[in-house]
Amino acid sequence: MSDLNDIAVVGAGPAGGNAALVAAQSGARVVMLDEQPAPGGQVWRGKTASILLAPVTPETTAGNGLRSALSESAATHLADTRVWDILRNGDHWSLQILRNGATEQITCRSLILATGAREYVQPIPGWTTPGVIGLAGATSLFKQTLSLPGKRTVVSGTGPLVFFVASEIRRLGGEVAAVITPNTRADWARATPSMIGQPKLLARGALWMADLILARVPILWGHAVSEVEGRDHVTGIKTINLKRGVAGLSFATDSLCLGNGLIAQIEAAQMLGAAIRYDPSLGGWVPVADPDGATKVDGLYLCGDGCGIRGAAAAALQGTLAGARAARDLGFSAPSPPVRPWQRAERFGRAMTALSIPHADAHALTTQDTIVCRCESLSRRDISTEITTGATSTNAVKSGKRAGMGPCGGKYCQTAIAALIAEQTDKSTSDVPPPTPRPPLRPVPLGQAAGDFDYDDLPIPKPAPL
Amino acid sequence: MIRLVPNHATRIKRSETVTFTFDSEPVQGHLGETLVAALMRAGHLNLREAPNDSAPRGAFCCMGLCQECAVIVDGQVVEACRTVVSADLVVERA
Amino acid sequence: MTTGPTYEIAIIGGGIMGCATALRVAAGGMSAIVLDQGDLGQGASGVNAGTLSLQIKRVKLMPYALKGHHCWEEMGDTVGFAKTGGYTLAFNAREAEMLHERQTLKSNAGAPIEFVSNNQLRAAEPNLTHKVEAASFCPEDGYANSSLTGQYYRGKLRDAGIPYREGCAVTAIDQGDGFTLTTPQGPIRANRILLAAGAWLKPLAALLDVDLPVNARVNTVSVTERLQPLMSSVIGHATGLLTMKQKANGTVLIGGGWQGRGTPQDGRGTVDADTVRPNLALAQYAVPALSAARVTRSWTGFEANVPDFYPLAGALPGVPDAFVLGCVRGGYTIGPYISQLMGDHILGREPEMPLFDPGRDFEKDTI
Incomplete structure (x- = not known):
């Protein structure tokens, strides 16, 4: 097969980008596939063409570094490309990709998945109201278009992201109505030792916080948003003091950024047979992979937040490890980078993830009438009733209620549903795995999946016995 | 007031504005930005009705996953967060 | 060692056939327990396309299929039953000939199938392609929602007081004074057993040193997101390689038995893009407006069969008090009915229609 790639990398964030770079340097024929118009992933997202000039941020610098290295690299980058299915065909992988409104097939000998993270948002009353966006989602909006979710925004959520988002809103000329975080000052004090090794990030965080205090933005520690008001759009929010209940x-606001930490996007790895395990300090369910990305599945490598939330610094380092490992395994002479720097970065990443994971009492915020599955408008009561009547796995709840059968494929409800199953059946969350992942990995227009065809050429098998 | 985080709004230079339509209403957006950004700026937050309870919904994840910002362009359902603004773009509710 | 109750029958496999047989024997006064290695109704019973079409049933199974349709109709809304009628389409002369030949035989076997003109077809289904060469219609056709199988039977078993165990794979079967089943949830004792494990029948029967020549087809189904109304009846293809219906919620379910990959022993099967794509193409050819519809999920299910593609329903050869039920082509449609027959047989009653001897010679035409 003449167009067989040595290595295909799915995702062009810090992990995928660096994996592609090192693998291409080794002489391997590398193709990197990514949904975004430019490399950078979510964390170093490139700007859209609408931005002609803008002040440089650390994310811009890091992203530009990766983008320029990739543009000089021999790796082929397919942007605006969606991978919707991956299958092992003998000694190679076949990837169905959607590009320019048509399906193409890409083949490769080895596959590196760097599928990154999405965020967990604890369902609360009114979280489906237009004007509520994800906390990580907000950063995409800022980085890509330098635009704001509203004129006056409440920022709520866990971990460092909440302060970054608040700070970015102020930098882009918006008003922060309040910062609301379930974390307490004590949570942060506990995390500080692991941050010492990352003084730059620590200093940046301190600056964000000091700026908010100087600007007299209310910061509510140990609080969560308990309700979003408004029907067509957000008009205000209520809060709850988590410790005292x-x-x-309450705050008047036209927008809310809401998030409870990141979770790994494991569906592709899972679909290809990678084992998964539950590790809350990595964001929940993660595929099993070595530090250099190798897995038990022949020719499959994983790196970055897609195999556990460790942050951008660790992702970049693991990308290099995985790219080199995959190239070496194919017989190319690639370096054998040390694992230590990744381990150091990982410690910091895990500490931030620990700050970001939802508190145990977060699930109480999801009232019986709160929508849990957004695609199907299913409330906690709907889900709970299904569990009470005997559906004790995520697959069973999906079958009975369609939770996870909608367009998002369960990406925004499964974590909450698994928590409900665990709670109602007295199981540990680690005993409630996510539902069976299936293609397409993203919704695909049927005509684009089918492709152009002549009816007479359809490979219609012989009919069933009469 | 002392600001430790400077206001960069005035230092950002954007592309020309173009007009597209959302639900037959003219909307201004910057050429090349995402549809979601333009719609949000114009106050069009309510993009669709949810199934079953018909509740209003708008952009949520902003990274092409949640499908809440699904709109129709050229007869095809697309994610507004992954669609780029151009002049005369016709955007309909899904 | 724990001494739990000894059931009069243990049923291994919690799909339609296992659960429906349990309900039948329990109604006859027999104490039963249902065991499933996973969740109830998550095998073929819960992942098939839900088509209830007489037009795609085997001629000799037609009497069973007609009875099966009535069972589904009685289950009604709780299983998402809808009797919409169904059209089967031929797009060229060869397929038209096949359609005439096949549907005439099925009509003679008792299915109320008629051939319809293009005008009738277009009036009923205006979004269909105009490239139809011939079409047949069956007013009895429709669908149910296979996803609700588990939910439905859990409720039924509970109401009937029949215990069931999920996540309870049987790893050994000891005979002698009844059967003792080894499971991760402890031993289970029963006087009789029914093997109703679908595509997993072969390894299960092997625990009793019985070789059942069971193979598994890996059928693929795809679903779209909610769409505006595009079709009101079940749409099929003369070859049987397309079944399609639009549910009340607007989603379109596309099946037709295109083959994915994998075996029942190593997971839930894998969708193969090389077969999904022509399956979707065929759907789009029939209803061109589907082109813009987004597919949100494709999946596979294992459909068990034996070489003659007729059911296994009766005594397990060579093992007294052991029974087997499965491999029913059109098993979703026929399952609830053939389970009644099986239950009656286990109860020692004469079934309303003949069963299918699992000890027959599968290489010969014995049915």
């Missing part, structure tokens, strides 16, 4: 301040 009493109502906190």
